[in-house]
Amino acid sequence: MTKPLETQVSSILKGWTDASKRALTRGVIKGAAYTAAEIAEHLINSGAGPGALSRSFRAEPIEVREGTYSAWARSIGSAEIYAGIQNYGGIIRPRTRKALAIPIKGAGIAKGKWPRHFGRGELKLVPRRGRPALLVKELEARKIVARRGKNRIYRTWVKSIKPMYVLLRSVRIKPKHYLEAVAAKVAEPVDRIIAKAWREETSK
Numbered sequence: 010m011t012k013p014l015e016t017q018v019s020s021i022l023k024g025w026t027d028a029s030k031r032a033l034t035r036g037v038i039k040g041a042a043y044t045a046a047e048i049a050e051h052l053i054n055s056g057a058g059p060g061a062l063s064r065s066f067r068a069e070p071i072e073v074r075e076g077t078y079s080a081w082a083r084s085i086g087s088a089e090i091y092a093g094i095q096n097y098g099g100i101i102r103p104r105t106r107k108a109l110a111i112p113i114k115g116a117g118i119a120k121g122k123w124p125r126h127f128g129r130g131e132l133k134l135v136p137r138r139g140r141p142a143l144l145v146k147e148l149e150a151r152k153i154v155a156r157r158g159k160n161r162i163y164r165t166w167v168k169s170i171k172p173m174y175v176l177l178r179s180v181r182i183k184p185k186h187y188l189e190a191v192a193a194k195v196a197e198p199v200d201r202i203i204a205k206a207w208r209e210e211t212s213k
Contacts, residue, residue: 032210036203040195041068043202045085048191057185058095060120065089098184108176110144116173124174132173144174 045068052063065087086092094101103109112118124132124144135143148169 028211029207032207033203035210036206038068039206040199040202041085043199044068044191044195047195048085048187051187051191051194055185055187057187062087062089062092062095065092094182095185096188097186098182100179100181102179108142108178109180110174111177111180112174113143113172116171118173133170135170135172142176143172144176145170145172147171 045066048066049063052058066085067087069084069086101109110124112122127146132144132146135145137143148171
């Protein structure tokens, strides 16, 4: 009868020296830090998440237990709620509102600025038949002068609007698979990092 995997691992680790356990822990910690840095670099260079997402990945300490063996290692993760959907893709829907406000390309909206950051009444809702509604900003009125005949001059003030956001019921996010790309890239370097830590620790 085959022993459970945890029992097999525990049996193997019982025979390890303290130096071997320290070497494994040290190598995993260094490898995790290297991987987190590679994820950030990939997000920046690929444009998949050059802002807060690239800065959010950390190699956090966790305690790993296998049977009677325990050690501190590192878990790589992000506190950003959209980190997963950016990697795997999916559909985003509003939780507390009727629609999502999506910035219109070319509107000159600063990254991270949403309708709630505008002053009261600064944005106007413009419904559109058969199309998603818009949030627009009224621009400063311009005076238009028109001449008719020799002695008649007409002056009027004309307001123009600038579309800022389109209101959508849901948005489909395409998967970027940045984690898979980095995992493939760091596989060999992390192996070398762990092997080096092993040699340095066990040769003492």
